[in-house]
Amino acid sequence: MKIAIASGKGGTGKTTVATNLAYLLSMEYKEIVLVDLDVEEPNCHLFYFYWIQHKSGEHAHVLVPKINQSLCTSCGQCVQFCNYNALCIIGRAPEFSAMVFHELCHSCGGCTLICPNQAISEVKRPIGNIVSEDIVVADGAVVSAGAIKLFYGLLNVGEAKSPPLIALVKQHADQYNTRSLLEISDCPPGTSCAAMKSIENSDIVFLVTEPTAFGRNDLALAIDMVNCLSIPMKIIINKSDENDDLIEELAAQRGVEIIAKIPHDIEMSKIYSSGRILADNNTKMDSYLSPILSFIRKSERGDVR
Amino acid sequence: MKMAISAQGTELDSMIDPRFGRAKYFILFDLETNTHKSVENIQNLNATQGAGIQSASLIAKEEVEAVITGHCGPKAFVVLNKAKIKVFIKDGITVKEAISLFKKNKIVEIKEANVEGHW
Numbered sequence: 001m002k003i004a005i006a007s008g009k010g011g012t013g014k015t016t017v018a019t020n021l022a023y024l025l026s027m028e029y030k031e032i033v034l035v036d037l038d039v040e041e042p043n044c045h046l047f048y049f050y051w052i053q054h055k056s057g058e059h060a061h062v063l064v065p066k067i068n069q070s071l072c073t074s075c076g077q078c079v080q081f082c083n084y085n086a087l088c089i090i091g092r093a094p095e096f097s098a099m100v101f102h103e104l105c106h107s108c109g110g111c112t113l114i115c116p117n118q119a120i121s122e123v124k125r126p127i128g129n130i131v132s133e134d135i136v137v138a139d140g141a142v143v144s145a146g147a148i149k150l151f152y153g154l155l156n157v158g159e160a161k162s163p164p165l166i167a168l169v170k171q172h173a174d175q176y177n178t179r180s181l182l183e184i185s186d187c188p189p190g191t192s193c194a195a196m197k198s199i200e201n202s203d204i205v206f207l208v209t210e211p212t213a214f215g216r217n218d219l220a221l222a223i224d225m226v227n228c229l230s231i232p233m234k235i236i237i238n239k240s241d242e243n244d245d246l247i248e249e250l251a252a253q254r255g256v257e258i259i260a261k262i263p264h265d266i267e268m269s270k271i272y273s274s275g276r277i278l279a280d281n282n283t284k285m286d287s288y289l290s291p292i293l294s295f296i297r298k299s300e301r302g303d304v305r
Numbered sequence: 306m307k308m309a310i311s312a313q314g315t316e317l318d319s320m321i322d323p324r325f326g327r328a329k330y331f332i333l334f335d336l337e338t339n340t341h342k343s344v345e346n347i348q349n350l351n352a353t354q355g356a357g358i359q360s361a362s363l364i365a366k367e368e369v370e371a372v373i374t375g376h377c378g379p380k381a382f383v384v385l386n387k388a389k390i391k392v393f394i395k396d397g398i399t400v401k402e403a404i405s406l407f408k409k410n411k412i413v414e415i416k417e418a419n420v421e422g423h424w
Contacts, residue, residue, distance in 0.1 A: 079362075085355020088362045090388045097387050101380060104355050 001299055002183045004202035006226075008218025010189035012208045013238030013262065014038075016272055017289070018186035019047040020279045024286055024293060025182055026137055026146030033183040035173045037198040039153035039165045044186050045133055046275045048148065054134040060153065061124040062107040062164045067098040071119035074098065078111035078120060087111060103160060128155040128165045130172055139280070149176060162188070163197040170201075182296070190218075191225040199226065204299070205233040206259070206292065211243035216250055223254050236292070239264040259295060262288045306336045308407070309364040309390075310400045311374040315343035317401040323375030326357030332400050333367050336408070357381030357422070365390060373403050379418040394419055 005018040022034040036044040074096040086104035139145035153169040187198035209219040240261040278285035311328035322328035349356040361384035375396035
């Protein structure tokens, strides 16, 4: 089962939910996969700092066109084809220059195919790194209580597009997860391509929100987005307080269940800010998340879909 | 010599369009014959990205040697440079006024982009 933790608004508690769920589920299921898809600022790994056993990384690339000017006739078919204005030809043969703007290219490969003179080949352009970590969590005195295989992406500074790296991180997780282990994805906020790419192919999306006007507004957008992708969803209210009706009203209107509430609590904020797992630090996090855990248990057993 | 001016309208009385890549129109002016024509830039105005590149490419096809515009970003500048088109910066006046200042050598040529991309 693939579980996506997403939100409209940023800073509502996606990582809080993802890291604590991963911790609790790793002990229950012995091994799970956690994928941090917020490639612009991944932070799940920080919460398992003391439990990381092994870490490895590799470079991530996309393919971009390279024009061999001695084969190019300046016909301009590639320029016409490119939807992203990444190519440009100045002048006409024999005196011309064909230019490629890599940062605008979406790596569709169309120009390479359409060129009648095979003047375009594809070359690798680095966009970031993919990291994998083996984490063995402890539960009090039990040192090897559960294992988490964590994958995350690190987008190069200045890189404008994150979806290609998100797709590569997901591909890595898929290649590893051939045993249908539970998989949790911590998604980037918002409703843009990055968020949609992250949620794609999930079995369930948990939308984390907060009881504020911003939280409600962005939750409404996120619900629309998840509906577009036809994936079942449930809402988690974090920083729950006397304003929960803001979210409850919207949830009722849209027919989305609120599955859990995590109270607004200064002690929990302090533990989180020091980079520790709440469920491992004498909070009631496990009971706040227990409706989610039972839902996952039932789904894994095949009781619900 | 032919030149292009980014413009908000199609006439010489139109104001300069401060944007190069997403200019509404380009007025092409021939300094020898004192005649002009305008080209619509709607396709690049509505482009999701790369507007500067394609606008530069568009005026390069018209074989102009200079352009007057309000602002020019780095990608547009690279293409204009490759096409050997000189870039002059002026804003807040009409196309006609800009041409007259240009003739008197009173507009500054820039040797690199004067704004970041997507300013």
